[in-house]
Amino acid sequence: MRIGILGGTFDPIHLGHINPALDVKQQLNLDQIWLMPNHIPPHKNTTMVSSFHRIEMVKLVCQHYSDFQLCDIEIKRDTPSYSVTTLTLLTQQYPEHEFFFIMGMDSFIQLPLWYQWQSLFSLCHIALCQRPGWKLEEHSEMAKQLLFRHASINDNHQIKHGKIFSVNSQLIDISSTEIRQRLHQHTDLQSVLHPSTRNYIEQHHLYR
Template sequence: MSSNAPRIGMLGGTFDPIHHGHLRSAVEARETLGLDRLHMIPAPKPPLRGEPQVSAEQRLALLKLGIADTPGLHADDRELRRAGPSYSIDTLIELREEYGQQARLVMIIGFDAFLRLPQWHRAQELFAHAHLAVMARPGYATPWPDELTELVGAREVEQADSLMHRPSGGVMMLTLPSQMAISATYIRQRLGEGKSTRYLLPKAVEEAIRAEGFYRHFASRGE
């Protein structure tokens, strides 16, 4: 066990578009977990979601604008360079190979995604490569399905220090201070209706969206 092992996070999503809720959650998750670096990874073809309205390359460009010079956050394009669906297990394997076996690797997901974890591709293997930090989401207090309870087993810990005692295999519920209830669906709807999105998005992201004409036609695709 190495106390100096790097602490690396992975936060995937469609980021369709990236907004202040995503970014504030990323900053607070990094601080809470003491991460050295948090990879924010756009998914080009999410297996359990509908097709994003804007291309993966365009969403990556918006993500980079949103992150700007925020310390510790990194816009990662690896899933755009991979053929086929975006499976988290493949990304975790790559990150594990890059950072080494002693790195503390944490995959951060929302509670709604966590409830669907048993349906994920090779879900049981995730814990061999990373910890799981589950962000509470406003309005979600759903009991765990039986198959999720079985999958998690006795992996849950309550504190980040306990999670970081080993490289992978733990689960932690992550209650962030802000819990900003901003929905990408709501933003797309407002953009499609020509309404203001000020203070929902970073200014640079909002300006780029309007300059490129993204989201002019609202599609209710989910977050």
């Protein structure tokens, strides 16, 4: 199967995660999207709520979208969640699958800071979503990678890794940090949170 992987702290999961993932699935003709919350993110100091609450919110979203499936490989890990380590394990466990690692332009620009980032291209494709306010510098390392590896959505590629697919997505210019701030201020977030997520946050008095 063709599987999209969307990782993150999901603190909380919101439509800025959900909508682009659905667009990636539709435009790249994927079979499933695996939502992969991390337990110990390597690029952040901490999360605001526990792994238990974050994974429960992801489970609720998966119940409402048949295209989504929870991938708990990182949430169960007691060490930092390096993407290359995770993708190595996934390709070993599921050699029959073709993986598409979903990331926004903000993450793509900073990819050279990631642990063993170049090895990702030997494990999966990249599904690249634009994000407002982020643009590649013309002569940067990642601009060169995009030029070299860019593939058309309609390409009948024969290899299972190493390509970069640009996806037009329904972008919501908001971060989990902003959502947490607005939750703390009791601001209405109907436009950026799935109802199941809003209800769970209210029920458990999170981010208050």
